[in-house]
Amino acid sequence: TQLLEQSPQFLSIQEGENLTVYCNSSSVFSSLQWYRQEPGEGPVLLVTVVTGGEVKKLKRLTFQFGDARKDSSLHITAAQPGDTGLYLCAGAGYSTLTFGKGTMLLVSP
Amino acid sequence: DAGVIQSPRHEVTEMGQEVTLRCKPISGHNSLFWYRQTMMRGLELLIYFNNNVPIDDSGMPEDRFSAKMPNASFSTLKIQPSEPRDSAVYFCASSLDRDRPYFGPGTRLTVL
Numbered sequence: 001t002q003l004l005e006q007s008p009q010f011l012s013i014q015e016g017e018n019l020t021v022y023c024n025s026s027s028v029f030s031s032l033q034w035y036r037q038e039p040g041e042g043p044v045l046l047v048t049v050v051t052g053g054e055v056k057k058l059k060r061l062t063f064q065f066g067d068a069r070k071d072s073s074l075h076i077t078a079a080q081p082g083d084t085g086l087y088l089c090a091g092a093g094y095s096t097l098t099f100g101k102g103t104m105l106l107v108s109p
Numbered sequence: 110d111a112g113v114i115q116s117p118r119h120e121v122t123e124m125g126q127e128v129t130l131r132c133k134p135i136s137g138h139n140s141l142f143w144y145r146q147t148m149m150r151g152l153e154l155l156i157y158f159n160n161n162v163p164i165d166d167s168g169m170p171e172d173r174f175s176a177k178m179p180n181a182s183f184s185t186l187k188i189q190p191s192e193p194r195d196s197a198v199y200f201c202a203s204s205l206d207r208d209r210p211y212f213g214p215g216t217r218l219t220v221l
Contacts, residue, residue, distance in 0.1 A: 033208070040215075041214055042202070042212025042213055042214055042215055043152070044212070048208075088151075088152065092208040096142070096154055096157050096165060096208075097210070099152040100151065102151060
């Protein structure tokens with residue numbers, strides 16, 4: 001069974017602060033995805049990283065895939081209240097996607 | 110496109126009752142997934158269909174759960190009989206690519 005551990009589980013910060021959340025596994029994945037889920041809605045895909053060491057940027061969000069393709073990080077610069085939500089990572093392996101439990105981010109004005 | 114449509118959005122029922130959740134995938138998508146989300150266990154895959162055929166049902170908790178996909182535009186997830194531990198948010202997702210699911214808004218199920 002491929003497991004993904006996300007940390008921290010919960011993060012509460014003030015608007016304007018920077019933060020990093022992590023997604024770790026002992027398994028190698030062919031690709032890794034990050035989703036954001038807002039209350040009352042389903043997860044929405046933010047980015048897919050495929051190559052070990054790959055870095056992708058989406059406005060204030062920076063995603064990195066570990067060299068060994070076992071871990072990933074998401075860094076948010078100057079967080080805004082609109083960034084509030086549950087951030088999920090998901091790994092693609094031999095079967096369907098495996099999801100982590102997520103990091104709940106609360107950004108206060 | 111309207112996206113993945115799920116109904117009902119909320120369901121409250123009593124233990125022992127039958128519950129049926131419905132899903133209309135995005136037109137043209139050939140894969141459909143049912144997931145369950147709880148605080149304790151996160152997002153878990155229950156079953157995955159490809160071209161209306163169940164491919165992987167290893168996540169279905171037990172015989173009380175069943176899923177059907179009679180055609181490309183409709184799927185159901187049935188729980189009979191329901192138990193309080195089935196309380197969760199159930200998501201349907203569809204995709205063209207197995208690794209790129211589009212999620213519906215979910216059905217919040219409460220079993221009393």
